[in-house]
Amino acid sequence: MLVFIPKIVAFCCEQSGVPAAEMAETLKLSVPANLEIVPVPCAGRTETLFLLKALERGADGVIVFACHEENCQYLIGNMRAKSRLLYAQNLLQKIGLEKERLEICNIATNSGVKFAETLKDKAIRLKELGPNPLTRINDPLAHANVGIKE
Amino acid sequence: MQMLALRSDQMIKAEQKPIEEILTYLDPYKKILLSGCGACVTVCHAGGEKEVSLLASSLKMARNLTGKPLEIQEITPARQCEPEFAEEIVEIVEKTEGVEAVLSLSCGIGVQTLARFLTKTPVIPGVNTVFMGETVSHGVWEERCQACGNCLLERTGGVCPIARCSKQLLNGPCGGSSKGKCEIRQETDCAWQLIYDRLKSLGQLDKLREVIPAKNWGTESRDKGPRRIVREDLKI
Numbered sequence: 001m002l003v004f005i006p007k008i009v010a011f012c013c014e015q016s017g018v019p020a021a022e023m024a025e026t027l028k029l030s031v032p033a034n035l036e037i038v039p040v041p042c043a044g045r046t047e048t049l050f051l052l053k054a055l056e057r058g059a060d061g062v063i064v065f066a067c068h069e070e071n072c073q074y075l076i077g078n079m080r081a082k083s084r085l086l087y088a089q090n091l092l093q094k095i096g097l098e099k100e101r102l103e104i105c106n107i108a109t110n111s112g113v114k115f116a117e118t119l120k121d122k123a124i125r126l127k128e129l130g131p132n133p134l135t136r137i138n139d140p141l142a143h144a145n146v147g148i149k150e
Numbered sequence: 151m152q153m154l155a156l157r158s159d160q161m162i163k164a165e166q167k168p169i170e171e172i173l174t175y176l177d178p179y180k181k182i183l184l185s186g187c188g189a190c191v192t193v194c195h196a197g198g199e200k201e202v203s204l205l206a207s208s209l210k211m212a213r214n215l216t217g218k219p220l221e222i223q224e225i226t227p228a229r230q231c232e233p234e235f236a237e238e239i240v241e242i243v244e245k246t247e248g249v250e251a252v253l254s255l256s257c258g259i260g261v262q263t264l265a266r267f268l269t270k271t272p273v274i275p276g277v278n279t280v281f282m283g284e285t286v287s288h289g290v291w292e293e294r295c296q297a298c299g300n301c302l303l304e305r306t307g308g309v310c311p312i313a314r315c316s317k318q319l320l321n322g323p324c325g326g327s328s329k330g331k332c333e334i335r336q337e338t339d340c341a342w343q344l345i346y347d348r349l350k351s352l353g354q355l356d357k358l359r360e361v362i363p364a365k366n367w368g369t370e371s372r373d374k375g376p377r378r379i380v381r382e383d384l385k386i
Contacts, residue, residue, distance in 0.1 A: 047200070048204055049200065049203050049204050049207060052204065052207040052208060052211070053207060055211065056207050056210065056211050091169070091204075091208050094168070094169045094170060094208075094212075095169060095208055095211050095212035095215065096212060096215045096216075097211065097215070133215060134211055134214050134215065
C-alpha cells in the first residue's frame with residue numbers, strides 16, 4: 001500500500017538540537033524516516049529565507065530545535081529564531097500555505113527522548129495536513145514522499 | 151580628518167507592500183526582474199538583498215499554488231536612484247529574454263529613476279516609501295525630517311518641530327502636551343518637551359525667547375511643485 005511519509009527538515013542548534021539528536025541515536029530511539037537534519041551553530045542562524053526555501057524545495061514540514069528560552073549561548077539566538085519563525089508563518093498564511101508546517105521546539109542537550117517524540121508527533125500532524133501542495137502542483141507524480149511502501 | 155565608517159545613504163525608510171497587493175500587480179506577468187536596492191531600503195530591511203530573496207521565494211510559492219508559475223530573476227544594485235545603476239538594470243532587462251516587468255523594492259525615487267530609463271517595461275513598486283528617519287533601535291525607525299527646505303534645527307536644539315511635533319508648531323507646545331507626551335499619540339514624545347530638555351542641557355534656554363517666524367511654505371517647500379537643486383560646478 002502506498003503511503004505518504006512526510007519529509008521533515010530539522011534545523012538543529014549545535015548547542016541543543018544536535019546533542020539531543022545524538023542522544024536519541026545513542027538511545028536507539030526511532031525518528032521519522034524522511035528526516036533531514038541541518039546543523040546550525042545557533043538557532044538564531046536560521047534565516048527566515050531558510051524556512052521558506054525548505055518548503056519551496058519540497059519539504060512537507062520544517063522544525064527548528066532551539067535552546068530553552070533564556071538559555072542561549074549567544075544570548076537571544078533562540079528568540080530571534082522564534083521571531084523569524086512567526087514572521088515566516090505569517091507569510092505562509094498570506095500565500096495560502098498552512099502555517100503549521102513550520103514550528104519551533106525548545107530542547108535541552110540531554111533530551112533525546114523529547115527530540116524523537118517531537119519529530120514523531122510532527123510527522124503525524126503532517127500526515128493529517130497532507131503533502132506540501134507545492135510539490136503536488138509542480139509534479140504530481142514525482143512527489144518524493146508519496147509512494148514509499150509501508 | 152577622522153573618517154567614520156558610516157553609510158550616508160540610509161535616511162529613507164520604507165515598508166514592503168502587502169504581498170496580496172504585489173500579487174495583484176504581478177498577475178498579468180509570467181517572468182519578472184525583482185530588483186532590490188543596496189542603500190536606504192537595505193538598512194531598514196524593506197528591500198535589500200535578503201528581502202529580495204525572501205519576497206522572490208514567497209511570490210514563487212504563491213503563484214505555484216494558484217497554478218500560474220512566476221519566473222523571477224533577482225538583482226540588488228548598490229543603488230537604484232542613480233543613472234549609472236539604473237542603466238545596468240536596463241541592460242539586464244534587455245539581455246534577459248522574456249522579462250515582462252520589473253518589481254522594484256527601492257524607494258519611490260528608485261522606481262521613478264528606473265521608469266525613466268525603462269521606456270517599454272513596467273516598473274512596479276514593491277514597497278511603500280514612508281519617511282526620512284532614524285534607526286532608534288534594531289527594528290524600530292522614527293521620522294526625523296520632512297525636507298521642509300529651510301532647516302530650523304540650530305534654533306531648536308537639534309530636534310525638528312516640523313517632523314516631530316504632530317501639529318508642526320514652531321514656538322512651543324500646544325495645550326495637549328502632557329507629561330512629555332503628545333496628545334495625538336500617547337507613545338510619541340512631545341517634540342517641544344524634547345526641545346526644552348535639550349536646550350536646557352545645552353544652557354541655551356534663552357533661544358526659546360526668539361520667535362520663529364511662520365515658514366514660507368510657498369518658496370521653501372514643494373507647494374510650488376517639485377523642487378530642484380542645480381550645482382553648475384558639478385555638471386559635466
